[in-house]
Amino acid sequence: MVRVPKRLRLVGYRLLQAIPVLIGIVVVSFLLTRALPGDPAVYFAGPAASAESIEQIRVSMGLDRSLPVQFLAYVGDLLRGELGQSISTGQPVLTELTRRLPASLELTGFALLFSIAVAMPLGILAATRPNSWIDHLCRFVVTAGVSLPTFFTGLALVYLFYFLLGWSPAPMGRLDILYLSPPHVTGFYVIDALIDADFETARAALAQLILPAVTLGLFTLAPIARMTRAAMLQVLEGDFIRTARAAGLSSNKVLYSYALRNAILPVITTLGMVFSFALGANVLVEKVFAWPGIGSYAVEALVVSDYAAVQGFVLSMALLFVILNLLIDVTYTLVDPRLGMED
Amino acid sequence: MSIPLLDIKALTVEFGTRRGVVDAVRQVSVTVAKGETVGIVGESGSGKSVTSYAVMRILDRAGRIAGGSIVFGGINVGKADERTMRDLRGREMSMIFQNPRAALNPIRSVGRQIEDVLIEHSLATRADAREKAIDVLKAVRINDPESRYHAYPFELSGGMCQRVVIAVALACRPRLLIADEPTTGLDVTTQKAVMDLIRELTAERNMSTLLITHDLGLAAAYCDRIVVMEKGRVVEEADTATLFANPRHPYTRRLLQATPRLDSKVADLLPEEDSRRRTPSTRPPGETLLQIQDLVKVFPGKDKGDEYRAVDGLSFEVRSGESLGLVGESGCGKSTTSSMIMRLLDPTSGHILFNGEDIGAVPGKRFAGHSARASLQMVFQDPTDSLNPRWSARRSISDPLMRLASVGGSALRAKVEAVAEMVGLPDHLLDRFPHQLSGGQKARVGIARAIALEPKLLILDEPTAALDVSVQAVVLNLLVELRERLGMSYLFISHDLNVVRLLCERVLVMKAGRIVEQGSAEHLLDRPEHPYTRELLAAIPHPPSSPPRVSSESEDSVIAARWP
Numbered sequence: 001m002v003r004v005p006k007r008l009r010l011v012g013y014r015l016l017q018a019i020p021v022l023i024g025i026v027v028v029s030f031l032l033t034r035a036l037p038g039d040p041a042v043y044f045a046g047p048a049a050s051a052e053s054i055e056q057i058r059v060s061m062g063l064d065r066s067l068p069v070q071f072l073a074y075v076g077d078l079l080r081g082e083l084g085q086s087i088s089t090g091q092p093v094l095t096e097l098t099r100r101l102p103a104s105l106e107l108t109g110f111a112l113l114f115s116i117a118v119a120m121p122l123g124i125l126a127a128t129r130p131n132s133w134i135d136h137l138c139r140f141v142v143t144a145g146v147s148l149p150t151f152f153t154g155l156a157l158v159y160l161f162y163f164l165l166g167w168s169p170a171p172m173g174r175l176d177i178l179y180l181s182p183p184h185v186t187g188f189y190v191i192d193a194l195i196d197a198d199f200e201t202a203r204a205a206l207a208q209l210i211l212p213a214v215t216l217g218l219f220t221l222a223p224i225a226r227m228t229r230a231a232m233l234q235v236l237e238g239d240f241i242r243t244a245r246a247a248g249l250s251s252n253k254v255l256y257s258y259a260l261r262n263a264i265l266p267v268i269t270t271l272g273m274v275f276s277f278a279l280g281a282n283v284l285v286e287k288v289f290a291w292p293g294i295g296s297y298a299v300e301a302l303v304v305s306d307y308a309a310v311q312g313f314v315l316s317m318a319l320l321f322v323i324l325n326l327l328i329d330v331t332y333t334l335v336d337p338r339l340g341m342e343d
Numbered sequence: 344m345s346i347p348l349l350d351i352k353a354l355t356v357e358f359g360t361r362r363g364v365v366d367a368v369r370q371v372s373v374t375v376a377k378g379e380t381v382g383i384v385g386e387s388g389s390g391k392s393v394t395s396y397a398v399m400r401i402l403d404r405a406g407r408i409a410g411g412s413i414v415f416g417g418i419n420v421g422k423a424d425e426r427t428m429r430d431l432r433g434r435e436m437s438m439i440f441q442n443p444r445a446a447l448n449p450i451r452s453v454g455r456q457i458e459d460v461l462i463e464h465s466l467a468t469r470a471d472a473r474e475k476a477i478d479v480l481k482a483v484r485i486n487d488p489e490s491r492y493h494a495y496p497f498e499l500s501g502g503m504c505q506r507v508v509i510a511v512a513l514a515c516r517p518r519l520l521i522a523d524e525p526t527t528g529l530d531v532t533t534q535k536a537v538m539d540l541i542r543e544l545t546a547e548r549n550m551s552t553l554l555i556t557h558d559l560g561l562a563a564a565y566c567d568r569i570v571v572m573e574k575g576r577v578v579e580e581a582d583t584a585t586l587f588a589n590p591r592h593p594y595t596r597r598l599l600q601a602t603p604r605l606d607s608k609v610a611d612l613l614p615e616e617d618s619r620r621r622t623p624s625t626r627p628p629g630e631t632l633l634q635i636q637d638l639v640k641v642f643p644g645k646d647k648g649d650e651y652r653a654v655d656g657l658s659f660e661v662r663s664g665e666s667l668g669l670v671g672e673s674g675c676g677k678s679t680t681s682s683m684i685m686r687l688l689d690p691t692s693g694h695i696l697f698n699g700e701d702i703g704a705v706p707g708k709r710f711a712g713h714s715a716r717a718s719l720q721m722v723f724q725d726p727t728d729s730l731n732p733r734w735s736a737r738r739s740i741s742d743p744l745m746r747l748a749s750v751g752g753s754a755l756r757a758k759v760e761a762v763a764e765m766v767g768l769p770d771h772l773l774d775r776f777p778h779q780l781s782g783g784q785k786a787r788v789g790i791a792r793a794i795a796l797e798p799k800l801l802i803l804d805e806p807t808a809a810l811d812v813s814v815q816a817v818v819l820n821l822l823v824e825l826r827e828r829l830g831m832s833y834l835f836i837s838h839d840l841n842v843v844r845l846l847c848e849r850v851l852v853m854k855a856g857r858i859v860e861q862g863s864a865e866h867l868l869d870r871p872e873h874p875y876t877r878e879l880l881a882a883i884p885h886p887p888s889s890p891p892r893v894s895s896e897s898e899d900s901v902i903a904a905r906w907p
Contacts, residue, residue, distance in 0.1 A: 239445040248433030337495045
């Protein structure tokens with residue numbers, strides 16, 4: 001195929017485009033944390049500290065130096081893979097992030113899987129039968145999902161499934177204390193347990209995961225279902241669908257091979273946006289379910305002006321967004337042959 | 344007579360709309376015999392496409408066959424279940440459409456799309472589908488079918504795409520082909536190639552064809568029998584020669600008259616009693632208004648080698664009060680030329696002298712404030728897309744007046760109404776939005792907007808290409824009238840020599856960015872010298888002869904044909 005090198009070039013080009021974005025993120029995250037109100041030296045020294053000891057701490061943390069010098073030191077640390085120490089927990093930021101990020105990713109990933117599994121079929125059904133009962137049902141579910149705040153849905157689900165029915169385990173973190181966490185491979189408990197062939201632990205981890213994932217998933221139903229419906233409706237109007245029907249192709253072929261593959265393009269874009277959005281916005285869900293994720297970590301760090309932790313959080317999120325967008329772009333170029341043309 | 348392959352009897356199709364049920368097709372009866380080519384001719388809204396969709400049973404959700412019967416090869420299509428229909432579609436009867444590029448799946452290679460049909464109808468297996476698809480591509484005369492198999496629609500030209508659509512339709516060797524405006528939007532030479540291909544393939548396979556078109560000339564050239572439809576009804580049906588020699592229904596006569604022939608004048612397109620008929624004056628043109636000198640536009644390519652010379656050393660002039668035609672096929676650089684004259688594009692080199700001033704030297708971005716801007720106006724090809732959908736007709740016409748002449752208040756209102764009256768747009772339509780206006784009315788808004796500032800030069804870029812012939816006849820006469828009244832010059836850009844000739848004294852024929860031939864319109868038509876001009880002329884399908892009441896020769900030939 002002649003097309004492959006062209007696409008590879010396109011992917012490479014997109015990768016290169018990510019570099020200035022990353023540099024910008026490093027600068028902005030640094031400046032933003034410095035612009036935060038509050039003085040970490042005061043916090044770290046404690047309430048009884050004298051002005052002298054605060055000053056001493058300030059010097060030891062390097063906060064007395066000018067901003068450019070601080071920035072250079074920060075970049076130097078970054079290049080050595082050093083994200084600094086969190087002043088509130090005393091742990092290296094990198095260790096905390098590698099522990100907490102998979103928890104958040106696991107939660108968001110499962111939430112999105114649930115969301116896709118519900119929203120896409122709903123959207124397709126609604127588009128093929130506009131103004132039928134299924135269309136109205138779709139609209140209702142979607143509106144309800146997006147208009148109920150996540151902490152409310154979360155609490156309602158806990159009340160129903162844990163307190164009343166007793167079907168789900170206590171909403172206390174990623175794994176019941178009766179179980180040992182599986183050996184670390186990916187950081188996703190369910191997957192790690194399955195790799196370890198420890199099905200009991202996998203089941204327990206999954207049981208912990210379901211309620212928070214559904215809570216978050218309900219919230220992200222709306223954009224996915226709406227976009228699927230709108231994209232399908234638009235594609236189904238298209239001339240090439242009429243051609244396919246006139247050529248006698250079966251309705252399944254027309255719907256899935258012809259319509260859905262074209263409609264999936266805007267849905268992929270929406271998925272990417274929803275994922276990044278959900279990853280940052282799941283703080284409330286993490287709080288309700290005592291989930292040791294990255295969101296709650298960041299909020300706590302922010303409150304005490306824990307520079308290293310906040311910078312680490314912003315940086316890792318930004319990196320994640322860039323990777324995600326890259327993935328979407330690459331998927332797009334694979335699905336849509338027309339993209340190879342623009343250079 | 345034997346049983347016809349397709350027998351439509353008293354067909355009525357209803358559409359449920361927000362304002363109640365509308366009959367799109369009423370009591371329509373058409374038959375197509377084996378091997379016969381029947382044309383359904385009519386203007387937009389005549390129900391010709393709806394009839395064909397009903398035959399295929401691919402009507403929109405809102406549409407419903409409300410009465411009558413459609414029998415195809417002994418099967419009652421109106422009553423058949425969906426499974427039977429799916430077997431019929433594509434295998435026994437298939438359809439090709441207008442706008443071939445949109446009619447193909449944009450993200451599936453054309454070879455795969457042909458395979459889909461072959462596999463669906465069990466004429467190929469996964470193992471031999473590719474080979475068979477390439478055979479089908481070969482049958483529609485696509486060069487290098489092995490590599491075209493992998494092409495996506497966006498990589499092919501419009502004519503190529505239509506060949507692929509034909510390939511999809513004919514892959515299973517159906518008995519009936521329905522062609523719905525198969526060549527609208529294609530160049531005349533491509534149109535001829537596509538139509539000849541359809542005729543050749545259907546004759547070779549003894550297929551029947553139902554050709555749906557608004558173009559009487561096209562129907563005349565390719566059909567054995569013609570059915571004329573108006574507003575959902577069949578008004579006349581006759582074999583081709585009879586219809587042209589002796590049209591009985593007034594609508595057929597009007598349609599025939601509005602179709603430009605080789606020898607018709609612009610006034611001939613409208614009935615004799617019509618007050619809108621105009622004859623261009625024969626006044627000699629005045630001094631030079633626009634002078635183009637050695638104009639070049641180069642579009643840079645990806646690499647140094649593949650830059651594209653869209654316009655390549657063009658020189659011509661337009662005198663005041665003159666109409667100049669610029670004719671060529673898509674890609675010949677005629678639209679690039681008009682964009683450069685309107686200063687929407689900056690030329691690579693060369694001069695554009697307007698009233699002696701080189702406006703080509705003014706950067707396109709700054710031209711809006713230039714004093715010559717108001718004297719140069721343009722009417723665009725698509726009357727719908729060239730109007731802002733959220734502006735009323737009044738707002739659209741006011742826009743240039745407000746921006747370039749700073750007219751406001753009651754003076755603006757009076758001016759807009761005066762201009763609207765000049766183009767024949769009734770006052771009550773002025774507050775409507777584009778979607779509430781018909782094609783002809785939108786064309787009038789576009790013209791009114793362009794002449795509101797009384798420009799010296801009006802560039803007309805295919806102004807009637809999207810209009811029905813009867814509307815085109817009115818608009819062309821209107822343009823003649825406006826030119827006389829306002830003393831404008833026209834630069835008329837079109838791919839259709841036949842229409843250009845009606846309005847222009849002088850015609851330039853363009854190919855690949857250069858002028859290949861120029862001269863008076865009559866001279867070009869009668870004695871074309873360049874082979875390309877001849878090819879263009881030969882490709883235009885014409886109704887068989889001059890208007891029937893003038894020519895007696897054609898009647899004789901028809902009589903001779905009927906009673907040999």
